[in-house]
Amino acid sequence: MIETPQLLKPLTVQPPTIDEQQAAWIAEHEFGKQGSATEIGGERDQNFRVDVDEDEAYVLKISSPADDVGSLDLQTEALHHVNRIDPDLPIMEPVPTLDGSFWTSIDVGETYYVRMFTHVSGHPVSGSELDDEVLYDYGSVVARLGKALRSFFHPNADYDIVWDLRHTSELRPLLDSVTDPERRALAERILNRFENRVAPDFESLRMQVIHNDLTLDNVLMDEQNRVTGIVDFGDLTHTALVSDLVMAVASVMYRHENPIEAAQAVIRGYVSITPLEDEERNLLVDLVASRLLAWGVTVAWRIEEHPEKIDDHSAAGVDGGWALLQSLEEDGLDNVGRCLRTASLSSNVPYPQMEQSRLCSRRSTVLGESPLFYEDPVHVVGGESVWLFDSDGQRYLDAYNNVQVVGHTNSAVADAIGGQARKLTTHTRYLHEAPVRLAERLLATMPDKLDRVLFVNSGSEATDVAWRLAKAATGNNGAIVSENAYHGITDAVAEQSSTIWPESFSPEHVETIEPPVDERFHRSNSNSEPVKDMTESLDSLERQGLGTAAFMFDSLFTSDGIYPPDKIQLGKMTDRVREAGGLVIADEVQTGHGRCGSDLWGFQSTDIVPDIVTIGKPMGNGHPVAAVVTQSDIASTLYDQMGFFSTFGGNPVSCAAALAVLDQIQQRDLLTHVSAVGEYLKESLEELAADYELIGEVRQRGLMIGIEIVKDQDSWEPAPRQTTAVVNGLRQRQVLIGSSGKNDNVLKIRPPLIFEKGHVDHLLERLNEVLSEQ
Template structure:
């Protein structure tokens, strides 16, 4: 069995191998030293991207790559409606939120209308990390507790506070002493039917352990598609049992929608919505404004009021008119082009073709997905061990075929398919051809 890896080191370029690159890329890698060693590139032969459109990006030589990984540009690279909205607003005004401006009000009303009625307040940030940071502070203030529980391989951001609740960053990042860990909701191991009761029981165990060491439970912070854990959407409804357990213990449920939100699952606009319950706080980010820095924390008014009665909140760049114009235009595209329906239809087509491929390749042990977020589990058919090295090789082979994808999970043996929401049937065919050819080339 391969060693446990970390989310930021999966599929990464090793700078010590730069001598194998062409002169232009060697020079760019050398210049990147100014950014520090923390920055990571993808692939053994990094890709230089100079433009994009829809679900495709192009390198400096004009080669077309299929982007099956990017959920930031959720409505597609350089969507003309979003580009026009950004340009128009940037030519008029861009400032902070301490002046009156209609754009933020119009967008907030539209976005809150897509949330449960009880979630009636929204604050803005620039990143998902900031949104989760504020959510934890709000939850602690409201409950009087400190303890936050997350899943075993969760990633919720990189501020000092939130990184302490992001175990997937790796052993070098010390977890908060107020952090409790739930196991990954592994439906491949435990099955779809039992997972709700299993996870609710594990939550109660963690809460009891916290209380035994004098830490009061404040909240459960969950990405409802469990993207870093290995993509475990499960059947709709199972997560409600876990939310109910959190509420019964006096804690809040924080729904981290950075990954599953904004039409991604195809079943509903929000990931938590698939499971039929109302969270207390909802955080969101990446896909909101199609590449412009924008995130938000939406919350019940009583919970937010208890926080702001003590601590005023202001974020200089958050909610600025350009970001709000981009977010509003992104929402236009999602609605007008039926991207939730597209995620549902194309995602089902994707899963069907993957299931067909699995018949020929027994190393494909499990296929899990909701809409356009799909995980493909590669295990050794003889031993059941995760095929970490082989999955990495597979990703490299697909890159040579100009298809961009990545991996996730504790052992990096899960192929991560997370496309722009405009992915088409032709894009699925191209992805599947590259995947089948790569599996054959590797003898898997």
């Protein structure tokens, strides 16, 4: 038999055995509360709910014999303190005895201390059903309690308990109780890691009195999964502040089907109130592992040494805890640590945050009329996965931002950028592996005839260079674009971006054509004839003596309103262009990098093989990097005439970001994911459309979705005012989308590719709310 460590002796003490009749007598004669008593469980204590009447209830706690007066006073004073500092926190209040004390003792063959508290409403939850929003709120409540206890001091706060993570090393003598050899070996590895990484720095962490057991077992929620109660202050002690977060994270992770995402949600909620320091952030995953270790080893020891002292509650879920610990090690604790650390950075910015109205004023002074999204702009200070966070800690579902194609603050991309930035930043006139590897990777995804890559910094630069290539290769100067196209901000491509043309402006060298709309969609029933329009546009440019240099198109005609094209018509149109001596440019700045799901590039689903491809926006997941992909004979015309070099185009840091994005798309099988989630989103939207006359139709490919908003489905009259109202209504409900189309009446949804079906449900729920108000 293993000698019982001092820390574990409270766990070996026989809990009280008061019956409900005795509990009711104590409540009445010691506290003056007459009512029925119902036992409600407890690990070391006995707890009874005392119902005085329908609206008045209390909790009677018969304390373990291991508790002394000092620990009772610590807990009582802590509750008083929290109620003074943050009275909105849903904690119980101590109820005095008839003689004014906050505890008394009873003698029933053994002496027990007894206390009474106000009853807090709610019920424990399993955790598996909690979404990110609820977990975020849970994390913020954990932080609020820690903040409320920040200034609390008590002479008995050095109460030593086994759940204080500083004592993890003292569990080593118990490892022999872990009879499963794989679990024991795992425990030894985690313990060794703790002693090497955590123990030397533990005492340097922020210390204060904390709850130290804010698991889901001790947090009550209502039917809407809002926190309504915090219970069981029996593990209060003075230790590392971050331990409260660790207990919450570990509790959620072993119960949730997506443990890392669930942990990230809790962490983001916590840091919205209390940002973590670097030391806490760096040790977070090891502390979570230590908590799981302490739980598993302690239960194993109790089962072997004191089976009569352990109940179902104490051992419930411990197998899940071991399984989680094994999973974390298999995934790599350092990798998991990066994920948790990234979530904790949502409050970590290198500059002071300004109050929003002041920021807007200062912005307009120095940036002028630079546009902002939404009538009420969003002041974003952080992001994670598909979420953005504002300066008040509120979370927004980002269903619009295709720049962060593999998710905000993607750790793999961030690590690639940081690692290369610390090593070398230069340009392509020195030899370096990064641009070569990236060019090879890109060409491997393209049709065989495309064999050259030119690196630049933005989508606008890419389309500008593509236009220069087309003119140089053909000797012509005429351009053809769709009627509401957008291709960039340089002088040359702004003239080919009809959506931003001033009124009555129409460059002589640019012709516009209607998109070749797939027959499934309403617009295909119009009298337009895209192939005929293309022929007439080509003839017009020829008559002017300009000729046709290129037809540039976005593969989904996004700015026109998101129209997946009719492949046959588009093919005939590009044939006409080539017959007239022009080139075909596929602008993949918005539709590339897997947006369409079936392929990496949007043009691939049209069966068109372009002469030039431009890529940008999502290429670096927020890092400025773009490229032009073309044929060697086309590229040589520009090289031969004037050469080509971009100082920052193809620099190693940008290439590292772009390579990491390609890795993420491949490793996470995002093309398959986008197809599945995109189809789910389309079907869900079509079901919603059946309930609303405002929705004309849903147009979709992968995770690029357009919802045409019309005044009614008979007239099909565009409804731009209602469209704007929907976009801003969603923003007020913390969901971000945009709008598009010639009449600005198309809801534009293009979330990061890691969007999940649960995010779709969240979006649809909010969209239904907004539409019902129109």
